[in-house]
Amino acid sequence: MFDYFLQQLIFALAIGAIYGLIALGYTMVYGVMRLINFAHGEFFMLGPYIYTFLFSGLVGLGGLAPVLDSAIAIVASFVIVGLLGVAIERFAYRPLRAYGRLAPMLSALGMSIVLQSAVRVTVGPQPVHFPAIVPSTPIDALGGMVTTVQLGILAAGVLLMVGLTLFVNGTRLGIWIRAASESWTTSSLLGIRVNRAVSLVFFIGPGLGAMAGIMYASYYGIMQPTMGSVIGLKAFTAAILGGIGSIPGAMLGGFLLGAIEVFGTAFLPILSFGYIGTEYRDVFAFAVLILVLLFKPAGLLGETVSEETTVAKKDY
């Protein structure tokens, strides 16, 4: 039974790392702008598409070693999707800032439809095979089976999260972000260019989303234009679970949601003697979310924000 538990734990960590990375994008944007960026799931979807385009382009041009090709394509996907995020904020959200919180949110919903349809029209609606970046070799470990792809995802996910934490807490640009999410008015009075902090957040968030998308596609071997919708909703849940606006909260929420899903599937039928099937996994996951919110409305690591602060931020 311990082997079984350990095996499931590995699955939970791999999927949790992906959820966590996407949840970071939701939470950072919300932290700075109090905006739920519904287009975020589409950045996740764009990642593998842009990667594939760049990678096959590089290989087509003669290319370098395959490892270098894919490294260049990964970094370039981060930058391209990040810049797209910045542009979308600049042209679709910023002009609407003065019109309350509903207008930018609707604009985000619209952007989500635009991006998804654009990919569907240009590339086609059918799921496309995505070749694994790291060859998927199963390894026997501690009585369970781990694939190299799962280990790669976990490593890359944790690395990106640690990198982001260091960046936000240890650099000058990180201070901008933290200051802007505390209070726009005060930070601009202290000489921080709030719009730059916003652009920065809209560069990093979508970039991380794209990374998660590439990991996800190479984990499951496919990509499709609608892949961002379901997983985006899950990651949004993870962000709320951990406390939206809190960066460590998003990471915790991602891993927690992954664990709830995996252990729900693995142990619900056993614990209920077969009465509750594996299909109740999502019911279980969302019931946990509701419970957490009932007892801790700000999420697990979320700061309790009074209504006045929220209003003050909006009216800056």
Added chain:
Amino acid sequence: MNRTRILLTAAALLFASGAMPVLADDIVLGGSAPMSGAQAEFGQSQIDGAQLYFDQLNEKDGIKGNKVVFRPLDDRADPRQGTLVAQQFCDDSAVIGVIGHMNSGVTMPALDIYSECGMPQVVPATNPELMRMGFKTVVRPVANDFVQGALPAKYVTEKLGLKNAVLVHDKTVFGQGIAGVFKDNFEAGGGKVSGTYGTNPEDVDFSALIASIKLENPDVVYMGAGMPQLALFLKQMREQGLKAQFIGPDIGFTVDFITQVGAASAEGALMTFQLPPYDSSPELKDFSDRHQARFGRAPGPYASLGFANAQVMAAAVEKAESLDRAGVLAQLHGVTVDTLLGPVAFDENGENTTAPMYLYVVKDGKFELIKQ
């Protein structure tokens, strides 16, 4: 000079009217399947197959000297769009028969509309329930899911001697239904089903589920689900080293299945399909060549079914005493046709009495027919 001009004008007018899409005497038949969206490959192939047969008829002077006009509409595999299409065909009094729809979930709500306006309908969808709802306007030449679930169950218990199965389904009408049929037949063949697991239709991660299936140590895994879930499941199953025989239904019968799983992991997987391969008989080979010549591409998965359905519809129109819906409907249930896919005759429910089913195995990255 003047007379020549008048004559020329008259000739031009005649020519123009001849090129107009529908003349009073033309026989208009509707067809509907998903021609866009994720299932477009399957839907378009049916439409192409039917078009090919009607073209052939028209070359030989049509039906009783009347040209056949085939009018395909896209239902996007969406039940709401399907009912709109049905209404559109019903409202157009020129349409005297419809071949459609491809999906059971789309066909079910549309049946009511077609039956209301007395529209003769040849159905390519496979859910057994469709023919037991009491509608008198429909026939189905293709085998239903009772046959599709029974064939692989018989094969693995009798030929391969495998007796311990686990069922996975996606909780849809199709997936759960066909897994249930497999279960009944597998148990009747002396097998034991040690577990049934439900998933959600949109799931992509089955790793936790597969780890718990491994505890049952099955030698057969039957999965009633759609694409890409079938491919994802098998891929993850092999990654975890679960070596059981994998069986899936018709939706997985596409090259995408093999590319998404990876040829090595897909090796040995079994898949049921309603149609024989295109190189299995001289008629089908000939069909394939003509398809290539007409559309410039090899026939898609359901092209021969579309062709055979068109043959059934045309036979009913041929026998009809009057060229309207009532005339065709009166003949629909009684037709016996020797189609591209074999003889077709209908029982009192409108089901084909001899509908065949085929079992394929993935071998060297290709689907290969298993001779029964």
